[in-house]
Amino acid sequence: MSCATESHAYVIFGATGNLATVKLLPALYQLHCLGYLAADVKILGCGRTPHQRDDWRDQVRKMLASGTNAGSCLEGFFQRLDYLAGSLEDAAFYQALGTWIGTGECARNVIFYLSVSPELYVRVTMGLAQAGLLAERNGWRRMVVEKPFGHDLQSARDLQHELKAHLSEEQIYRIDHYVGKESVQNLLVLRFANMILEPLWNRHYIDHVQITHAETVGVDGRASYYDRHGGAARDMIQSHLLQVLALLAMEPPVSLEAESLRDEKVKVLRSIRPVDVSQLASHAVRAQYAGYQMEAGIAPGSHTETYAALKLYVDNWRWRDVPFYLRTGKSLKERRSMVAVRFREPPMQLFQGTGAAIVHPNWLLIGIQPDDVVQMEISAKVPGAETRTRQIVMDASVGNPGERKADAYEELLLDVIEGNRALFLRYDEVKAAWSIVDPVMRAWADDEHPPLQYPVGSLGPKAANQIFDQADQEWRQTLGCNGKADGKS
Numbered sequence: 001m002s003c004a005t006e007s008h009a010y011v012i013f014g015a016t017g018n019l020a021t022v023k024l025l026p027a028l029y030q031l032h033c034l035g036y037l038a039a040d041v042k043i044l045g046c047g048r049t050p051h052q053r054d055d056w057r058d059q060v061r062k063m064l065a066s067g068t069n070a071g072s073c074l075e076g077f078f079q080r081l082d083y084l085a086g087s088l089e090d091a092a093f094y095q096a097l098g099t100w101i102g103t104g105e106c107a108r109n110v111i112f113y114l115s116v117s118p119e120l121y122v123r124v125t126m127g128l129a130q131a132g133l134l135a136e137r138n139g140w141r142r143m144v145v146e147k148p149f150g151h152d153l154q155s156a157r158d159l160q161h162e163l164k165a166h167l168s169e170e171q172i173y174r175i176d177h178y179v180g181k182e183s184v185q186n187l188l189v190l191r192f193a194n195m196i197l198e199p200l201w202n203r204h205y206i207d208h209v210q211i212t213h214a215e216t217v218g219v220d221g222r223a224s225y226y227d228r229h230g231g232a233a234r235d236m237i238q239s240h241l242l243q244v245l246a247l248l249a250m251e252p253p254v255s256l257e258a259e260s261l262r263d264e265k266v267k268v269l270r271s272i273r274p275v276d277v278s279q280l281a282s283h284a285v286r287a288q289y290a291g292y293q294m295e296a297g298i299a300p301g302s303h304t305e306t307y308a309a310l311k312l313y314v315d316n317w318r319w320r321d322v323p324f325y326l327r328t329g330k331s332l333k334e335r336r337s338m339v340a341v342r343f344r345e346p347p348m349q350l351f352q353g354t355g356a357a358i359v360h361p362n363w364l365l366i367g368i369q370p371d372d373v374v375q376m377e378i379s380a381k382v383p384g385a386e387t388r389t390r391q392i393v394m395d396a397s398v399g400n401p402g403e404r405k406a407d408a409y410e411e412l413l414l415d416v417i418e419g420n421r422a423l424f425l426r427y428d429e430v431k432a433a434w435s436i437v438d439p440v441m442r443a444w445a446d447d448e449h450p451p452l453q454y455p456v457g458s459l460g461p462k463a464a465n466q467i468f469d470q471a472d473q474e475w476r477q478t479l480g481c482n483g484k485a486d487g488k489s
């Protein structure tokens with residue numbers, strides 16, 4: 001009997017849910033169209049909804065056909081799709097799954113994707129283990145665990161304990177899709193494929209670093225889940241923003257191999273000075289957008305923050321005393337994620353008294369979304385007889401017109417197939433990230449005062465400025481704009 005040893009199956013638990021519909025299936029479809037999936041790769045959607053295979057295929061067809069990426073490869077993609085209905089809390093489901101996967105010599109390599117509520121992660125892992133589906137006898141078995149990995153340090157430890165009982169670390173792929181964004185990976189390329197930044201990339205030249213993730217949307221559709229399990233610090237800072245910080249601050253890895261990269265990220269996270277909760281107001285700010293409490297699904301008097309700002313220090317040789325300011329919020333004025341690095345001022349103000357009295361500091365601005373750009377803001381002379389300066393921006397778009405940008409999930413789902421764990425989080429990384437945020441979240445939970453409020457569509461609470469170390473530091477709201485003159489002599 002022959003069987004394709006390299007064949008594999010993508011099993012998606014929660015295939016009828018939001019993440020699978022909006023991200024995972026479109027990403028697998030793109031991988032199919034681009035020829036990354038071997039001919040015998042099968043995709044099994046699992047959900048509670050009692051679809052027949054063809055009903056589900058029709059639903060996926062409609063969803064893909066309505067997207068901009070619909071193309072001529074739809075039919076081939078549908079041949080890969082199958083559906084298995086059942087409750088993940090029911091042992092019979094795992095028996096049926098085992099039958100689908102096959103046994104003995106022809107057992108497939110399998111990726112199990114946990115696109116379900118975190119409360120089910122342990123139940124599913126145990127169900128798979130009890131049915132013998134995690135054992136790597138004839139092929140590999142990989143498990144993708146969606147964020148959040150725990151809701152605090154202790155629950156992350158507990159989850160890890162349960163997963164470890166049935167899976168090796170090599171089998172676990174803890175996903176943080178932010179790290180899969182091209183613009184976030186570009187941080188590594190900018191830092192380590194160029195020589196011009198490295199000599200300046202330290203406490204001697206950098207005044208501070210800002211990392212921003214701002215959303216215009218509120219908690220629509222996820223209100224009750226967000227109110228119970230979310231909060232801006234937990235939802236965004238612990239995961240996405242600390243990952244960005246780690247990529248910005250890490251030392252050059254020995255190679256791009258998974259463990260080298262993750263070793264360096266962990267070192268940075270472990271070097272972060274614990275936030276002094278006795279001085280919390282000067283290190284962290286939380287707020288809620290006005291009207292949050294009125295949304296359906298929000299607990300009356302909820303203190304869940306929809307905005308959080310945090311000041312962190314990386315206590316190592318390179319970064320000692322350079323503040324890293326992180327902020328994220330919902331229902332803000334503008335959707336924007338960016339990194340803003342402010343450089344120190346020159347040691348002498350040569351142009352003082354010439355009319356160019358205000359010499360602005362240099363900024364390196366890295367747009368993550370919606371603009372994938374790299375900008376350098378520098379001072380230049382305004383043409384003319386007088387000495388006047390203005391800020392000009394060296395502005396480069398990362399992509400060329402017409403170039404297709406891959407969605408983060410495309411790259412990450414392909415990495416799982418290829419067994420490349422570099423962009424997935426190791427447990428010690430997750431633990432270190434929780435250790436940073438956990439004391440702040442606990443202090444907020446113990447605080448009987450309600451969070452500050454900020455108007456919908458604003459820049460966030462004014463009090464977010466109170467975490468700055470210096471009077472001349474302020475939040476960078478936009479990317480650079482050319483040609484602001486500083487005055488005349």
Ligand SMILES: NC(=O)c1ccc[n+]([C@@H]2O[C@H](COP(=O)([O-])OP(=O)(O)OC[C@H]3O[C@@H](n4cnc5c(N)ncnc54)[C@H](OP(=O)(O)O)[C@@H]3O)[C@@H](O)[C@H]2O)c1
Nearest residue numbers: 014015016017018019047048049087088115116118146147
């Ligand atoms: N949505 C996002 O953009 C996003 C982003 C980052 C991370 N995540 C994470 O991804 C995971 C999924 O999120 P989501 O937004 O897709 O959730 P969702 O829309 O609520 O979908 C949940 C899925 O789980 C299935 N399910 C629930 N209980 C089940 C059970 N007992 N047995 C079998 N299936 C069950 C549901 O099946 P039925 O519908 O058929 O009942 C549905 O397919 C969560 O861990 C979330 O934190 C989501």
